[in-house]
Amino acid sequence: xxxxxxxxxxxxxxxxxxxxxxxxxxxxxxxxxxxxxxxxxxxxxxxxxxxxxxxxxxxxxxxxxxxxxxxxxxxxxxxxxxxxxxxxxxxxxxxxxxxxxxxxxxxxxxxxxxxxxxxxxxxxxxxxxxxxxxxxxxxxxxxxxxxxxxxxxxxxxxxxxxxxxxxxxxxxxxxxxxxxxxxxxxxxxxxxxxxxxxxxxxxxxxxxxxxxxxxxxxxxxxxxxxxxxxxxxxxxxxxxxxxxxxxxxxxxxxxxxxxxxxxxxxxxxxxxxxxxxxxxxxxxxxxxxxxxxxxxxxxxxxxxxx
Amino acid sequence: xxxxxxxxxxxxxxxxxxxxxxxxxxxxxxxxxxxxxxxxxxxxxxxxxxxxxxxxxxxxxxxxxxxxxxxxxxxxxxxxxxxxxxxxxxxxxxxxxxxxxxxxxxxxxxxxxxxxxxxxxxxxxxxxxxxxxxxxxxxxxxxxxxxxxxxxxxxxxxxxxxxxxxxxxxxxxxxxxxxxxxxxxxxxxxxxxxxxxxxxxxxxxxxxxxxxxxxxxxxxxxxxxxxxxxxxxxxxxxxxxxxxxxxxxxxxxxxxxxxxxxxxxxxxxxxxxxxxxxxxxxxxxxxxxxxxxxxxxxxxxxxxxxxxxxxxxxxxxxxxxxxxxxxxxxxxxxxxxxxxxxxxxxxxxxxxxxxxxxxxxxxxxxxxxxxxxxxxxxxxxxxxxxxxxxxxxxxxxxxxxx
Numbered sequence: 001x002x003x004x005x006x007x008x009x010x011x012x013x014x015x016x017x018x019x020x021x022x023x024x025x026x027x028x029x030x031x032x033x034x035x036x037x038x039x040x041x042x043x044x045x046x047x048x049x050x051x052x053x054x055x056x057x058x059x060x061x062x063x064x065x066x067x068x069x070x071x072x073x074x075x076x077x078x079x080x081x082x083x084x085x086x087x088x089x090x091x092x093x094x095x096x097x098x099x100x101x102x103x104x105x106x107x108x109x110x111x112x113x114x115x116x117x118x119x120x121x122x123x124x125x126x127x128x129x130x131x132x133x134x135x136x137x138x139x140x141x142x143x144x145x146x147x148x149x150x151x152x153x154x155x156x157x158x159x160x161x162x163x164x165x166x167x168x169x170x171x172x173x174x175x176x177x178x179x180x181x182x183x184x185x186x187x188x189x190x191x192x193x194x195x196x197x198x199x200x201x202x203x204x205x206x207x208x209x210x211x212x213x214x215x216x217x218x219x220x221x222x223x224x225x226x227x228x229x230x231x232x233x234x235x236x237x238x239x240x241x242x243x244x245x246x247x248x249x250x251x252x253x254x255x256x257x258x259x260x261x262x263x264x265x266x267x268x269x270x271x272x273x274x275x276x277x278x279x280x281x282x283x284x285x286x287x288x289x290x291x292x293x294x295x296x297x298x299x300x301x302x303x304x305x306x
Numbered sequence: 307x308x309x310x311x312x313x314x315x316x317x318x319x320x321x322x323x324x325x326x327x328x329x330x331x332x333x334x335x336x337x338x339x340x341x342x343x344x345x346x347x348x349x350x351x352x353x354x355x356x357x358x359x360x361x362x363x364x365x366x367x368x369x370x371x372x373x374x375x376x377x378x379x380x381x382x383x384x385x386x387x388x389x390x391x392x393x394x395x396x397x398x399x400x401x402x403x404x405x406x407x408x409x410x411x412x413x414x415x416x417x418x419x420x421x422x423x424x425x426x427x428x429x430x431x432x433x434x435x436x437x438x439x440x441x442x443x444x445x446x447x448x449x450x451x452x453x454x455x456x457x458x459x460x461x462x463x464x465x466x467x468x469x470x471x472x473x474x475x476x477x478x479x480x481x482x483x484x485x486x487x488x489x490x491x492x493x494x495x496x497x498x499x500x501x502x503x504x505x506x507x508x509x510x511x512x513x514x515x516x517x518x519x520x521x522x523x524x525x526x527x528x529x530x531x532x533x534x535x536x537x538x539x540x541x542x543x544x545x546x547x548x549x550x551x552x553x554x555x556x557x558x559x560x561x562x563x564x565x566x567x568x569x570x571x572x573x574x575x576x577x578x579x580x581x582x583x584x585x586x587x588x589x590x591x592x593x594x595x596x597x598x599x600x601x602x603x604x605x606x607x608x609x610x611x612x613x614x615x616x617x618x619x620x621x622x623x624x625x626x627x628x629x630x631x632x633x634x635x636x637x638x639x640x641x642x643x644x645x646x647x648x649x650x651x652x653x654x655x656x657x658x659x660x661x662x663x664x665x666x667x668x669x670x671x672x673x674x675x676x677x678x679x680x681x682x683x684x685x686x687x688x689x690x691x692x693x694x695x696x697x698x699x700x701x702x703x704x705x706x707x708x
Contacts (some may be wrong), residue, residue: 029363033401033652056397057367101530102402124398180530200530218376243642250578252585253645260656261413262645283414 002091002275002294004040013145016113017080020054020061028059030257030277035098035205036119038062039154039275041090042083048075049194051117051184051205053092053146062094065145067113092169092275093258098205100124106132106240107172109193112139116147118184122150132245137166137189141245153224157221165232168192169279176200216271221297225249225306240292240302249306251292258294265292270302310608312489319347320596321485322367326691329595330352330636333614341608342618348377348486350598350617351610354624356631356648358607362599363620364653369599371655372396376598376694377617386483388501390541392560393547401538406526407561413661415511415662423458423665427673430454435677435707443684444594446564446701451556454670455549459662463544464518465508478692482488484598485693505545509538515674543657549596550695552663557665557698558591559584562638564681564703572640574675579640584667588649590638591624595696597651622648623696 006019023029032052041047054063069076094295100106100121108118113224115136124178125132135153138144141159158166166189175181175197183193184205199289220235223243229277232245241263245251257278270291283289292304316339318325318332322553325332336343336354342691345352348596353359362369373393374380380389391403409415432450435442444450452474460470479494479501507513514520520541526539563570563583572579605612612618614653625648627635642651657663685702 031366033405034398059367096405099402099405099531100398102533102536103530124401127398130487226598250581250647252581254647254650254660255652255656256646261661264413278412279414289414 002090004062006083006085008088009083014140016061016065016143018053018065018145018147019069019079019083021091022061024088026060029062030055030259031059032062032094033096033285034100034124035097035117036094036096037117038064038094039090039092040064041074041092042078043087043089044074044078046073046075046078047090047092051098052204053116053119055123056120062220065113065116070190070280072207079237090145093277097281098182098184099203100182100243101180101203102128102192104130105179106130106134106179107175107179107181108134108173108182109166109181109185109189110134110254111166111183111189112137112143113145114183114189114205115144118147118182119146121182122154126151126218135166135171136259137169139184143274145191166192169196172196177289208245217296221299222301223233223297224301224303226303227306234296239294240296241288244292245306251306253293257291258291261291263291265295266305267301268305270301271299272298309313310401311340314346315344315346317447319344320345321348321353321488321490321693323490323691326693326696327689329623329696330627333621333628335625336621337623337628337630338538340610342610342612344610345619346655348617349542350377350619351612352575352619352621352629353607354621356625357627358622359622360646360648360652362607362618363648363651363655366396366654368602368605369618370396370602372399373600375655377486377619379600379615379617381615388539390543390546390574391536392543392658394442397654400654402532403536403543404654406523407543407658409539410522410526411659411662413610416502416661416665417503419458419462420665420669425700426458427454427494428676430457430670431673431677435705437639439707441704441706442698443704446703447553447557447698448558448700450580450670450703451553451560451698451701455556455666457554458666458669459548459552462516462662463508463541463548464515464520465545466513469504472504473549474499474553477546477553480546481550481594481694483693485597488693490691490693504540505542508545509541511537514541514593514627547657548659548662551657551659552666553590554593554695554697555591555663556583556670556694557701559587559671559695560595560660560703561687561701562587563671564592564683564701566638567680567682569638569640570681571672576640580668580671582642582644583640583671584664585647585649586638586642586644587649587667589626589632589644591696592626592649593695594695597624598620620649635658674705677708678703678705679708682706 004021005024007022010018012018037049037051063079066079068080137158140161181197181202190204217237224231232247254260261278273296274284275294276291341358361510479498483488511524523540526532601612601616650660684704688700690697690699
């Protein structure tokens with residue numbers, strides 16, 4: 001399993017910490033695009049998805065920001081209270097379900113920690129030379145992360161205790177043809193935006209608390225290669241692809257980072273734990289194929305068509 | 307341009323016809339000189355070792371593509387055609403076109419073409435072999451490597467039937483134009499405008515078929531994942547990068563199998579070798595030999611600092627023959643694991659159509675394996691010089707039906 005080490009943990013607002021993550025060897029991390037998230041597997045056993053909110057021009061570190069959620073399932077409390085620089089976390093992805101579509105004009109709407117996926121989008125819009133502006137709401141100014149990183153002339157900051165609810169209708173105005181609205185935050189905020197913006201010009205990401213589908217395991221599992229009849233054991237130190245290669249199976253791969261799709265292999269039985277960037281959600285759910293360079297098993301046993 | 311005294315220098319022109327048609331000795335000298343060498347003939351740097359080429363292809367932050375992936379620096383010279391939104395773009399401009407095309411050309415999306423292409427290959431090989439049961443002599447380039455992709459790929463894109471003869475010379479010129487303005491470019495320039503005009507006309511929504519990769523790209527524009535201005539240029543990428551490259555990849559796999567009868571026997575008798583055969587040919591022949599990057603900052607490589615703004619040649623063909631990485635690289639060997647070869651490039655810009663090329667090759671080779679006992683050379687193959695590609699102009703082959 002790919003492990004990342006926490007190289008820094010910084011309080012960036014009341015109740016929000018930013019984690020800086022790197023490979024233990026300091027090497028290059030998989031590329032990502034604005035809107036992407038990673039799955040982080042914490043030592044507590046939980047897997048959580050976090051938007052990448054760092055600088056993609058820095059190939060050796062990722063940044064995520066985590067809001068303390070007292071009513072959550074414990075992932076955020078673990079990050080806030082237990083996780084320390086030097087600790088490791090497991091990595092899945094990055095994957096992007098919230099990509100930046102090309103447009104001459106962007107209107108970004110952030111609610112609280114929902115600002116995280118928008119940060120790299122704003123950086124991209126700047127490089128692309130697009131017209132862009134951000135409406136950013138939060139409970140209190142002190143609870144709003146990254147205010148110092150946002151372009152002041154393009155950002156409208158609305159702390160609820162000072163200025164009330166976001167003035168969505170007046171700030172958005174008429175959303176014309178060349179404009180795409182990106183909104184991220186709590187459900188009620190997204191519903192309010194959706195009521196004002198034609199669906200074709202709106203892209204949202206809802207912060208949900210759904211469990212990442214596959215249980216993640218550290219224990220060894222067995223992989224049976226149906227055509228050759230070979231069965232091998234895969235432990236945490238090695239990828240499925242590498243284990244198959246060592247067992248003499250014919251494999252073909254390229255990137256070995258779960259991005260190119262070359263090593264796609266048919267799964268005949270067992271439940272894959274998908275960690276690639278290639279398969280769509282419905283393809284993952286089908287469970288009939290996997291990318292063995294990064295993906296693993298959620299079940300004790302996998303049978304592959306090899 | 308000045309170079310530090312420790313930088314190895316060569317005065318050999320890698321774009322001379324002699325080197326282009328027989329590049330392996332130059333590549334070996336390039337690799338042996340060091341991780342990077344200064345090519346005085348064109349005022350540029352070149353890398354030929356596997357480790358450095360692969361690392362540089364991956365490092366888009368320091369080795370940019372938007373200044374052109376040929377010798378010409380778009381920051382100083384006007385490109386001969388509007389730049390590609392994929393090949394000649396960096397993030398974030400590159401993101402949306404790449405995302406759209408990756409989905410359209412991904413292995414799972416291609417499943418809908420698989421049966422059709424396999425059937426077309428059977429039909430194609432049947433027609434070549436005829437019914438006499440006797441050995442048949444063909445030019446492997448025109449009759450197989452060119453004819454089969456032209457039979458399936460333009461239909462899959464959904465372009466018009468009329469005028470497809472422009473496709474191969476367009477690609478040939480495009481790949482020459484990545485190199486210096488030598489006689490190869492001059493010869494192609496005469497008709498390049500006509501070819502480009504025809505190709506551009508195929509990219510419009512109204513000329514494309516209702517189904518196919520082209521229509522899929524326009525559907526992405528309708529969803530807002532691309533702009534209407536980007537869509538035709540993304541279609542153009544298919545027609546630029548998706549024809550000649552596959553043709554010459556097939557040329558190399560046919561040449562490899564014809565000159566290595568033992569490997570053809572392995573291919574036919576061991577289905578597990580089929581997965582690696584085309585990629586081993588792409589490594590061994592490296593149909594795309596070179597691409598360039600431009601240093602975004604001063605980049606230290608070994609004892610050399612490649613200065614900001616300098617062009618760097620990434621010698622893919624040399625990396626694929628680097629004995630520091632490959633065991634007996636000159637051997638075409640289906641029992642080798644060619645994973646990690648850089649014949650499709652590497653990193654962010656790695657060939658987005660690689661799965662299409664593999665599927666075309668799998669279809670054609672499976673049909674041949676089914677119906678042809680032996681493939682053997684029927685005369686001397688003829689090379690063609692191209693500034694970026696390593697090509698066969700003609701591959702006389704004798705096919706012995708089963």
